[in-house]
Amino acid sequence: xxxxxxxxxxxxxxxxxxxxxxxxxxxxxxxxxxxxxxxxxxxxxxxxxxxxxxxxxxxxxxxxxxxxxxxxxxxxxxxxxxxxxxxxxxxxxxxxxxxxxxxxxxxxxxxxxxxxxxxxxxxxxxxxxxxxxxxxxxxxxxxxxxxxxxxxxxxxxxxxxxxxxxxxxxxxxxxxxxxxxxxxxxxxxxxxxxxxxxxxxxxxxxxxxxxxxxxxxxxxxxxxxxxxxxxxxxxxxxxxxxxxxxxxxxxx
Amino acid sequence: xxxxxxxxxxxxxxxxxxxxxxxxxxxxxxxxxxxxxxxxxxxxxxxxxxxxxxxxxxxxxxxxxxxxxxxxxxxxxxxxxxxxxxxxxxxxxxxxxxxxxxxxxxxxxxxxxxxxxxxxxxxxxxxxxxxxxxxxxxxxxxxxxxxxxxxxxxxxxxxxxxxxxxxxxxxxxxxxxxxxxxxxxxxxxxxxxxxxxxxxxxxxxxxxxxxxxxxxxxxxxxxxxxxxxxxxxxxxxxxxxxxxxxxxxxxxxxxxxxxxxxxxxx
Numbered sequence: 001x002x003x004x005x006x007x008x009x010x011x012x013x014x015x016x017x018x019x020x021x022x023x024x025x026x027x028x029x030x031x032x033x034x035x036x037x038x039x040x041x042x043x044x045x046x047x048x049x050x051x052x053x054x055x056x057x058x059x060x061x062x063x064x065x066x067x068x069x070x071x072x073x074x075x076x077x078x079x080x081x082x083x084x085x086x087x088x089x090x091x092x093x094x095x096x097x098x099x100x101x102x103x104x105x106x107x108x109x110x111x112x113x114x115x116x117x118x119x120x121x122x123x124x125x126x127x128x129x130x131x132x133x134x135x136x137x138x139x140x141x142x143x144x145x146x147x148x149x150x151x152x153x154x155x156x157x158x159x160x161x162x163x164x165x166x167x168x169x170x171x172x173x174x175x176x177x178x179x180x181x182x183x184x185x186x187x188x189x190x191x192x193x194x195x196x197x198x199x200x201x202x203x204x205x206x207x208x209x210x211x212x213x214x215x216x217x218x219x220x221x222x223x224x225x226x227x228x229x230x231x232x233x234x235x236x237x238x239x240x241x242x243x244x245x246x247x248x249x250x251x252x
Numbered sequence: 253x254x255x256x257x258x259x260x261x262x263x264x265x266x267x268x269x270x271x272x273x274x275x276x277x278x279x280x281x282x283x284x285x286x287x288x289x290x291x292x293x294x295x296x297x298x299x300x301x302x303x304x305x306x307x308x309x310x311x312x313x314x315x316x317x318x319x320x321x322x323x324x325x326x327x328x329x330x331x332x333x334x335x336x337x338x339x340x341x342x343x344x345x346x347x348x349x350x351x352x353x354x355x356x357x358x359x360x361x362x363x364x365x366x367x368x369x370x371x372x373x374x375x376x377x378x379x380x381x382x383x384x385x386x387x388x389x390x391x392x393x394x395x396x397x398x399x400x401x402x403x404x405x406x407x408x409x410x411x412x413x414x415x416x417x418x419x420x421x422x423x424x425x426x427x428x429x430x431x432x433x434x435x436x437x438x439x440x441x442x443x444x445x446x447x448x449x450x451x452x453x454x455x456x457x458x459x460x461x462x463x464x465x466x467x468x469x470x471x472x473x474x475x476x477x478x479x480x481x482x483x484x485x486x487x488x489x490x491x492x493x494x495x496x497x498x499x500x501x502x503x504x505x506x507x508x509x510x511x512x513x514x515x516x517x518x
Contacts, residue, residue, distance in 0.1 A: 004285065020358055020423065028285035149347065149357060153421040155485055185421075231281040233356050 004030050010109040011082055017160065018083045018122040021152060025234035026086050026102050044074040048201040052166060052194070053078055058157055059123040060167045062179060063198060065097060068125045069104035071168065071198065073111050081120040082112070085150060086127055089236030091140035095133055098142060121162055124151065128169070131176060134226075135239050141228050142236035145178040154189020164192040166203055173197065173206055183208045253323055260388055261327050264334035271337025272299050278351035287358045294363035295354055298370040299333070305371065306332040309378040313447075315385065331388060332377050335395055339373040339403075346406065346416045353420055361428030365419045368432020372439030376402050379443020383517055385450035393453060397460045398442035401467065405438050409471045413478020418485070426496030427481065433500030434474050437507035441467040444510075448517035466510055470503055 004027050012022035045067070053059070059080060061068040072082035084105065090098045126146065135141040157165070165186055167175060173195030175183060183193050187208050195206035228237035253261070279295035310318060310328055318324040343349065343366070350366025353359045380394035410416050415434075418427035445464030446456060477499045484490040 008285075023356075024285050028283045148417075149353065149359075149420045151421075153417070155482070156422060159486060159488065229278075231277060233282040233286045 003032055004028065007106065007109050010112045011084055011105065013115060013118070015118045016081050016083075016116075017119050018081055018152065021085070021122075021124075021150065022083050023085050023087050023150075023234070025089060026084070026098060026105060028233065029090050030102055030106070043070075045070050045198065047071065047074055047078075048199070049166070049168070049196045049203055050075075050078050052196075052203050053080070053121070055079065055121065056161055056163055057194075058121050058162045058165045060126065060165060060179070061123060062126045062128045062167055062175060063170050064129055065101040065127040066104040067170065067198070068127060069101060069108055072123050072125045073108045075123045076112065076116055079116055079120050080123040081116050082125060083122045084125045085146065086125065087146070087150075087234045088127070088130060088142035088144040089230045089232070089234045091142060091236050091238070093138070094140040094142045094236070095135035096127065096129055096142050096144075098127075101127065119160070122152075126179070128176075131178070137239050137241045139239050140236060141226075141239045142230075142234075143227055144235035145176075145227065146182060147178070148182050148185050151182050151186075154186040154191045157186070157191060158189060162191070164194060167193065167195045167206055168198055169195060170198055173204075175206070175208075180208060253327065257327060257388060261330060264327075264331045268330055268333035268337050271340060272333060275299065275337070275340060275351055279355050282351075282355040287355050291358065291360055291363065292355055294367040295351055298350075298367050301367070302336055302370050302374040303329055303333060305374050306378050306381075310381055313382040315383065318381070327388070328381055328391070331391065332374065332381075335377045335392075335399070336370060336373045339399055340370060342403065343369055346410060347420050348416055359420065359423045361419045361423050361425045364425070364428040365416070365431040365435075368435045371432075372402055372435030372437075373399060375436065375439035375443040376446075377443070379440075379445070379447045382443075382447035383449040390450045390456075394446035394456055394460075397457060398439075398446045398464070401442045401445075401460070401464055402435065402438050405467050405471045406435065408468075409434070409474040409478070412475040414482060415474065415478045418478070418482065422485065424481075424485065424489070424492075424495075426490065426492035426494070427478075429492060429496030430474075430477065430481075430500045430503075433503045434470065437470055437503035438467045440507045440511060441470070444514060444517075463514065470506060473499075473503075 007030065008024050008027040012019045059075060061071050063071060076082065086098065086101055088096050088098055090102065130144050165183070167173065167183070183206070187193050193206045193208050194203040196203035227235055230236040276296070279292050306329055307325065310325055314328070318328060348362060348365060348369065350362050353362030376398035377395045379398055380391045385391065415427050415431050418424045419431055442464050445460045448459060450456065481490065481495045484495070
């Protein structure tokens, strides 16, 4: 088996209930020979809110890239299945740092050799910086967004005993518009949505109002945001340089 | 071919090539790591089956000056590729993006539904090519009526049944089969509604309303089946045969029976 496939399947085994939603974009971009190192990750974050999970809660880790990875690893001890949803490609001069996420995924794979049950609740991993900034011309624009189609439906979660979702943020719990779409759809299905800052102990109900309807106009919205699809999958392409203006001729 | 036909041919060629190259590139250029090649078969089949279905209709039911002329056959196939290609561009308004859903999200239900949408739009266009008419513009006029009806009826059914969400978000294969059959059946009825010899724009619109309205019956049926399916899915995933194949075959049989009952067009 390809080393990258091995890594991907360590993160999300094909038998896992939520494996169909995992995004292999970053794994596909890893160099071959990217076998998981033997060393385990030793500095996993403290999760004071972990008692809240109680086995019937799905988690959305909306944290800066590598932090999302380390929190997902820590949640394995609580019986959750990490589901990487990173969808931005790596590239030269990339505006979103995905190299550190790829490194974290590689290092963390060794931690995942002790697998969780196939029906374990999911911990969806996002990069909260996914839409940060506006890339200048000539840079590699790998900003990305999520759609409701990237997550299981509320009906699916409820049918499998998950009645609430906990969104973990670094600071103030203010989900971006793309994630709001997902949370609003879940809430409409009857799922309770909670939010917590990563260092806080007590989650609180997260008010979710549906933003501008992104999903039905997905293609138009992508154009409006200026996001760039990558032909090999996911998001990421070079921002074209503006054409140079004409110069008047003349001898030097 | 007249100058306006040559002009229309090259415009259609450019639009059709752009739409379908984009579709195929999105479907095939994606890394094999993201999804298997076999799972993308419906995406590759869609443009091939669409062109084949249109060619068959043209060869058997188009005006004799089209049937007997290779350039005209090519012209109307290219016009159809452009028309259906433009229609495919509107699928994302329903949340359905087959190349992304299948190749990147590994959702086979969306592949089947996407194939059904392409064939439904093809039949809506193909019907407009049936019978004698003064030129290509009447084909576009009739196609606009039938295609608009397909989208409106789909929108109406979706507003109540939410079938497209069951395909793209729930990844329900039964819903994918049923939606595919629904769109093919509605496309067939709408195509039949605009078939016939050209008299006038008003007469075509009157015929379209008169013959095409029973597609609303399918729409109501789909609303009921879709709501029942959603209710069942809250408890457990119902078998695809029950919620997909059986109602899908009913839609197709209903559209076929209705078209046969109408007899030949006038």
